[in-house]
Amino acid sequence: MISPSHNQSLILIVDDTPANLTVISEVLSNAGFDVAIATSGERALEQVRREPPDLILLDIMMPGIGGFETCCRLKADASLQIIPVIFMTALTDVENKIKGLSLGAVDYITKPFHEQEVVARVKTHLELRQTQFKLQRSEERLTRTLSSLQEVVWSAFLKPFEIVYLNSSVEAIYGLSPQDLISEPQLWLDRVEEHDRPLIQKCLSQPPTCGSIELEYRVLNTNGEIHWVHCTAKIQIDELSQQFRIDGILQDISTRKLIEQKLLYEAQHDGLTQLANRSFFIKRLSQRLNAYHAQGENQFALLFIDLDRFKNINDSLGHGIGDKLLIQVAKVLVEAVRPNDLVARLGGDEFTILLDSVHQEKEVLVISNRIQKKLQKPITIGTHLLTITASIGIVMGSHLYHSADDILRDADIAMYQAKGAGKACHQLFRQEMYERTMHRLYLESELRYALDKEEFFLQYQPILNLADYQPVGFEVLLRWQHSELGLVPPDEFIQLAEETGLITQITEHVMLKACLQMHDWQQEYPSASHLSLSINLSSYDLQSPSFMAKIDEIISASNLNPGNLQLEMTESSLMKNDQLSLQSLKLLKAKGIGLSLDDFGTGYSSLSYLHQFPINTLKIDRSFIQTMEPGLSSFEIIRAIITLAHALEIDVVAEGVETAAQVEHLKMLNCEMGQGYFFSKPLSATAAAQYLQQH
Ligand code: C2E
Ligand code: MG
Numbered sequence: 190m191i192s193p194s195h196n197q198s199l200i201l202i203v204d205d206t207p208a209n210l211t212v213i214s215e216v217l218s219n220a221g222f223d224v225a226i227a228t229s230g231e232r233a234l235e236q237v238r239r240e241p242p243d244l245i246l247l248d249i250m251m252p253g254i255g256g257f258e259t260c261c262r263l264k265a266d267a268s269l270q271i272i273p274v275i276f277m278t279a280l281t282d283v284e285n286k287i288k289g290l291s292l293g294a295v296d297y298i299t300k301p302f303h304e305q306e307v308v309a310r311v312k313t314h315l316e317l318r319q320t321q322f323k324l325q326r327s328e329e330r331l332t333r334t335l336s337s338l339q340e341v342v343w344s345a346f347l348k349p350f351e352i353v354y355l356n357s358s359v360e361a362i363y364g365l366s367p368q369d370l371i372s373e374p375q376l377w378l379d380r381v382e383e384h385d386r387p388l389i390q391k392c393l394s395q396p397p398t399c400g401s402i403e404l405e406y407r408v409l410n411t412n413g414e415i416h417w418v419h420c421t422a423k424i425q426i427d428e429l430s431q432q433f434r435i436d437g438i439l440q441d442i443s444t445r446k447l448i449e450q451k452l453l454y455e456a457q458h459d460g461l462t463q464l465a466n467r468s469f470f471i472k473r474l475s476q477r478l479n480a481y482h483a484q485g486e487n488q489f490a491l492l493f494i495d496l497d498r499f500k501n502i503n504d505s506l507g508h509g510i511g512d513k514l515l516i517q518v519a520k521v522l523v524e525a526v527r528p529n530d531l532v533a534r535l536g537g538d539e540f541t542i543l544l545d546s547v548h549q550e551k552e553v554l555v556i557s558n559r560i561q562k563k564l565q566k567p568i569t570i571g572t573h574l575l576t577i578t579a580s581i582g583i584v585m586g587s588h589l590y591h592s593a594d595d596i597l598r599d600a601d602i603a604m605y606q607a608k609g610a611g612k613a614c615h616q617l618f619r620q621e622m623y624e625r626t627m628h629r630l631y632l633e634s635e636l637r638y639a640l641d642k643e644e645f646f647l648q649y650q651p652i653l654n655l656a657d658y659q660p661v662g663f664e665v666l667l668r669w670q671h672s673e674l675g676l677v678p679p680d681e682f683i684q685l686a687e688e689t690g691l692i693t694q695i696t697e698h699v700m701l702k703a704c705l706q707m708h709d710w711q712q713e714y715p716s717a718s719h720l721s722l723s724i725n726l727s728s729y730d731l732q733s734p735s736f737m738a739k740i741d742e743i744i745s746a747s748n749l750n751p752g753n754l755q756l757e758m759t760e761s762s763l764m765k766n767d768q769l770s771l772q773s774l775k776l777l778k779a780k781g782i783g784l785s786l787d788d789f790g791t792g793y794s795s796l797s798y799l800h801q802f803p804i805n806t807l808k809i810d811r812s813f814i815q816t817m818e819p820g821l822s823s824f825e826i827i828r829a830i831i832t833l834a835h836a837l838e839i840d841v842v843a844e845g846v847e848t849a850a851q852v853e854h855l856k857m858l859n860c861e862m863g864q865g866y867f868f869s870k871p872l873s874a875t876a877a878a879q880y881l882q883q884h
């Protein structure tokens with residue numbers, strides 16, 4: 190559409206009186222308009238079609254179709270009706286003026302013409318028309334813009350709910366056209382997902398009168414798809430109707446919501462088993478604990494589950510199988526509890542279960558048993574049939590707890606107790622366990638500094654030949670003198686040293702010190718040159734790759750004959766890794782070092798494998814010696830051990846000999862050596878030197 194501008198505006202003057210045409214033409218030309226003329230209505234219509242003017246001045250009284258009819262025809266033509274028509278009429282002709290206006294004319298000018306009035310009216314109407322044009326164009330632009338938006342723009346009256354504007358984007362969300370919704374505004378609410386509906390309802394029925402509204406809700410569209418939308422809206426009082434009006438924008442945020450939900454899920458779940466992860470579990474446990482404190486209703490319980498020997502499966506069959514097993518275990522656990530209970534994987538082979546509502550310990554023990562039974566059923570993974578057991582620690586919810594971490598810690602402690610009690614069982618947490626664990630942790634940290642702080646010292650217990658009571662050697666026994674705890678017995682710290690990996694360092698320290706000591710004694714007492722020095726080894730020592738080299742180093746540093754060195758190992762430590770142990774023992778034997786089997790009878794007590802190990806001495810555990818009585822079975826067992834040992838050319842040492850009667854019995858059984866309080870308690874280095882001097 191052409192927008193008229195003053196200077197180029199074309200005015201058509203229609204009049205059958207030439208004088209009028211001349212006068213007005215002159216006036217308008219002088220005012221700067223382009224002017225066209227027509228002398229009848231018919232001509233005017235032809236001309237308008239040929240070259241549409243910006244305004245028409247139309248005489249009423251003309252021969253032919255006349256002014257009114259000309260106006261009617263113009264207004265009937267959609268492309269022409271927009272051209273403003275001003276009638277020219279006599280001053281007194283009121284009726285005609287009214288008729289003209291009713292036919293669509295915008296104004297009239299009265300004859301005789303006043304020059305300035307004609308120009309003023311023409312100008313006014315051209316300006317009006319131009320304004321109208323601008324308005325129309327901006328409206329068109331606005332509609333185009335709104336319908337190109339992705340956002341839904343909407344406006345509605347609230348009481349009653351009536352949609353007054355909606356752009357076409359609404360269709361993508363609702364599956365309904367703006368017209369559908371405008372004609373049936375109830376759909377606007379009905380399509381909102383059931384759970385979110387009250388939110389919107391409240392907002393529409395009790396609109397906040399200030400500030401803007403921000404809502405997120407789900408819309409169920411006509412295809413059955415859920416769309417998440419974000420709505421920003423403002424309530425206003427409509428100026429015209431004085432009603433509440435709401436204007437808003439809806440944004441489809443489904444993609445963002447999906448990503449958010451996925452991220453949230455991933456942040457809360459274990460990727461392998463899809464169980465809750467540690468942080469989510471702790472959060473839920475905290476919430477449960479808080480609710481328990483607040484309401485004091487149902488008790489809850491925590492199970493801490495650690496698979497037994499899972500590492501073996503992982504190491505021997507590979508992580509792929511290990512992972513599949515964990516997934517199966519997760520399923521078993523979920524199936525073993527109620528839907529309200531939360532099963533989580535903390536990491537590795539550690540699982541936890543929050544039993545949401547339990548009443549007493551007995552109930553929890555039943556559940557633990559059930560879990561253990563279900564877990565023990567063989568699980569097939571590929572071609573493997575795996576049987577797994579678990580150790581379970583149990584904590585009952587209690588008002589004494591104030592943090593989820595504490596509950597988890599205690600469940601972990603109880604689980605370790607279950608491991609210690611032989612695995613495949615459960616243990617209910619008790620306070621002493623905590624104290625014991627704390628003590629252990631304390632010992633552990635202290636043990637790390639014991640070597641540097643020189644808190645270790647050695648004692649030497651003589652081993653004697655029963656035939657002449659002459660010493661044949663010393664067993665080296667480690668002592669730990671702690672600044673606060675006093676003397677800590679080896680039974681308390683050796684295992685700890687093994688678990689913390691400190692043992693190899695400690696063994697090397699003991700060996701070096703004892704070898705140097707023995708070498709000193711050999712210099713001082715020539716009779717000591719044939720004495721053996723028995724050092725206790727841990728199974729971890731044999732597994733340490735640098736152990737052999739270390740022994741060579743110590744032997745050469747101390748200048749001791751390897752033949753003087755005797756290494757003691759228990760049956761169980763040998764059995765831990767018999768292939769590796771056998772290899773190491775053979776190497777040691779080849780160096781000329783003697784090997785003793787310590788505490789014989791307490792472990793596997795199997796005589797059948799005795800010949801497999803290259804040992805030269807067997808030490809019968811003191812528990813046998815102390816119950817030894819002719820006629821009792823222990824007596825016969827010892828006889829059998831000694832007989833077999835001798836058949837294999839292995840010497841026998843009786844440990845823990847405390848009485849003369851025991852010595853007599855041992856002699857009767859041809860046991861050649863003894864060690865025990867009856868002969869001597871473990872001695873300090875100085876006391877051992879004196880002992881050597883006396884014998
Ligand atoms: P073990 O090797 O069987 O050591 C003998 C234990 O029996 C020693 O206890 C000793 O003091 C005790 N004993 C000796 N004669 C008698 C007796 O007549 N009656 C009684 N009731 N006990 C007697 P200790 O020194 O407490 O050592 C306990 C265990 O600690 C040792 O048993 C040994 O397995 C381990 N151990 C000691 N020192 C070391 C060490 O340097 N390294 C390693 N790896 N283990 C050590
Ligand atoms: Mg020993």
Ligand code: MG
Binds near residue numbers: 788
């Ligand atoms: Mg022993």
